[in-house]
Amino acid sequence: MKLDPLSLRLFVRVVEDGTIASVAAREHIASAAISRRLSELEDALGTQLLVRTNKGITPTAAGINLTIMARDVLDDLQNIVTRMQEYSAGYRGLVRLLVNISTVSTFIPPLVKSFLERYPDVQLRLMERDSLSITEGVAENLADIGVFTSLPHSADIEVYPFRRDELKVLVRSDHPLAERESVTFAEALDYEHVVLRTGTHLRLQMLTAAGQAGKSLRYKVEVTSYDALCKMVECGVGIGVLPAGIARIYALSNTRTLSLDEAWASRELSICVRRLDALSPVARIFFDHLRAGC
Known part of the structure; x- marks a missing residue:
């Protein structure tokens, strides 16, 4: 048996409003279509959920219980949508960062603090490495972003200015x-x-x-x-x-x-990524945050 979220939402609305007509007008769905969905829901669950009279519609004991459970389910479904939208917008997620000993001791901590104050649902995984290992690690996708002291390297990465020390x-x-x-x-x-x-x-x-x-x-x-x-x-x-x-x-x-x-x-300090246009939304936001003061 499959429960249709739309049917559950319409059921809850009908219980709240007490009439199918008002829900049909608000949802821009024909009353007959809503009535059919409610009947199919009762058939699927094998129990009467609503009492229909000329004064309106009221839920049975089973209908009241279903209303409570349906609200929870619909809230969970909306939370899924909201959470995934946060990931796609870059407000939630994980950024892997490789930094050298100089920058992790000076420039990076205040930038991390200000970023997390603005995006509290983002996780930062920060690992300290020497500069050459950082360029290689980013090229091998061990991290999204690297911050290192500029030096000759052979890694296939994009490099951008960061700070000078x-x-x-x-x-x-x-x-x-x-x-x-x-x-x-x-x-x-x-x-x-x-x-x-x-x-x-x-x-x-x-x-x-x-x-x-x-x-x-x-x-x-x-x-x-x-x-x-x-x-x-x-x-x-x-x-x-x-x-x-x-x-x-x-x-x-x-x-x-x-x-x-x-x-x-x-010395020039640099930021490196494999490809800027390939960064996840949250990693791109953090990259822009690092570069904002350059």
Whole structure:
């Protein structure tokens, strides 16, 4: 037995109005067609649902019970439609995001917060990766959107500008460089460093610059976060190179931040997608949100 949602809706309306004629006028359906649907509904359920008199129509005990259940069913069906419309409009859904350590510590958190305030029914799955892995991950559909430090890559992706950041040198207040306003990387290489883990774009930049300067990057401590890097510098383990935004966030009282006098200290951050026109509605809305301040 199949119950027709239209028949249930007409049944509820007739019970509410008490007449078929008023429902027929409101729904633009012939009275005979409504009457036939009600009779078919009673036949299908094998019980009398309505009492018809010259004064109107009233529900039987079974009809009252069906009215309650039918309202619930019709509400559920409307909720299905509403929910699916929210997905198609981008107001609900999942966005998978790959970000590098620099952006997840600086630019991304406030953008996520403002986005979720506007779209509270959207879920964001955020995963931190190194920049090269981000381009490869987006190309392989492991994520919808990637945010990374611009670098040469071979991934089949579309890349769009996002932000720029500046690299700084963090030193302890009693360090020999602490009285300087700026320093070249060659000068910084004369001292012990605290470095990020292997695989990060910053680590690669530093190793490349050290090779070009004819020096080695000296370090005894390797960390996985900028928080740990800053605390190691504060304790006097070494000096560190990090984005200006990170230095502002942690702003440790026993440290100083110096400008890094190198062209490569100014870095471009980018957003990548496989194809912009292939993004889901919710992913496209989040992409536009990321790009809004560019």
